[in-house]
Amino acid sequence: MRLTGAIVLVTGASGGIGRATATALARAGAQVVCAGRDAAATQEVAAAVGGAALTADLREVDAPAGLVERTVAQHGRLDAVVVNAGVGHAGPVAEMPAERIAELVDVNVRGSFLLARAAPAAMTGPGAIVFVSSIAGAVGVPGESVYSATKAALEAFAPLLGEELRPARISVSTVLPGVVDTGFFGRRGAAYDRRFPRPIPPERVAEVVVRTLRDGRPRRIEPRWLEIPARLSAAAPRTYRALARRFG
Numbered sequence: 185m186r187l188t189g190a191i192v193l194v195t196g197a198s199g200g201i202g203r204a205t206a207t208a209l210a211r212a213g214a215q216v217v218c219a220g221r222d223a224a225a226t227q228e229v230a231a232a233v234g235g236a237a238l239t240a241d242l243r244e245v246d247a248p249a250g251l252v253e254r255t256v257a258q259h260g261r262l263d264a265v266v267v268n269a270g271v272g273h274a275g276p277v278a279e280m281p282a283e284r285i286a287e288l289v290d291v292n293v294r295g296s297f298l299l300a301r302a303a304p305a306a307m308t309g310p311g312a313i314v315f316v317s318s319i320a321g322a323v324g325v326p327g328e329s330v331y332s333a334t335k336a337a338l339e340a341f342a343p344l345l346g347e348e349l350r351p352a353r354i355s356v357s358t359v360l361p362g363v364v365d366t367g368f369f370g371r372r373g374a375a376y377d378r379r380f381p382r383p384i385p386p387e388r389v390a391e392v393v394v395r396t397l398r399d400g401r402p403r404r405i406e407p408r409w410l411e412i413p414a415r416l417s418a419a420a421p422r423t424y425r426a427l428a429r430r431f432g
């Protein structure tokens with residue numbers, strides 16, 4: 185799709201990858217609708233990119249459709265969506281409060297599905313939906329089982345939604361970042377303490393999201409070398425798990 189003049193809704197735009205994506209999209213000539221939960225932070229990003237700000241808590245079941253409605257009310261249409269808002273959690277499942285499991289499922293999975301359910305009716309095509317998933321959704325990360333499963337849900341969902349939306353000329357893709365240098369780890373309650381792989385800047389993921397909106401490629405992993413573990417995990421899951429246990 186062409187991004188010049190396109191109306192693009194970005195969730196989780198108040199910081200991190202979403203903020204970097206909103207910035208990259210504005211540079212590409214899109215009109216960005218920045219959605220976040222923190223009103224002040226979202227407005228600041230929207231002002232910086234010359235876009236609009238919408239506040240919503242995606243734990244609420246009506247919030248995703250509300251974002252689409254408000255975008256259409258303000259701009260008359262919607263051309264693309266970057267489904268980026270997400271929360272992480274590190275720690276054993278048995279120690280995870282039930283509310284935390286619900287939050288991960290509600291924001292990462294239900295919110296993403298509901299946004300993808302509401303958006304196409306407002307899109308005339310050619311258009312695009314990009315889910316910001318995670319390498320955790322492809323290989324699974326021990327100690328992050330619920331988070332990994334929420335992202336794996338997006339990996340299962342996106343190609344099938346893509347089939348449904350093909351006649352409407354709406355591409356559906358996932359972008360799977362590795363470790364990205366954002367506030368994500370602080371918010372999930374456990375800092376990133378490994379020396380390898382080194383975190384990449386959010387701007388690098390944003391560039392990949394923009395490229396994917398443009399060309400509609402179904403799936404991109406960034407950094408690209410992570411395609412090797414992703415392929416091994418898909419082809420030989422037990423071997424991958426044994427190697428991951430040994431080498432971390």
Ligand SMILES: NC(=O)c1ccc[n+]([C@@H]2O[C@H](COP(=O)([O-])OP(=O)(O)OC[C@H]3O[C@@H](n4cnc5c(N)ncnc54)[C@H](OP(=O)(O)O)[C@@H]3O)[C@@H](O)[C@H]2O)c1
Nearest residue numbers: 196198200201220221222241242269270318363364366368
């Ligand atoms: N950082 C990484 O290493 C990494 C790696 C792979 C994938 N990802 C994925 O990339 C996406 C963006 O993460 P990030 O690294 O940019 O983290 P981040 O800086 O923590 O940003 C998360 C964004 O999600 C929004 N969000 C969280 N809960 C929400 C809720 N209930 N309602 C509405 N918005 C909510 C936040 O909004 P507010 O700040 O306004 O609350 C924020 O804008 C996530 O889906 C994450 O899973 C991150």
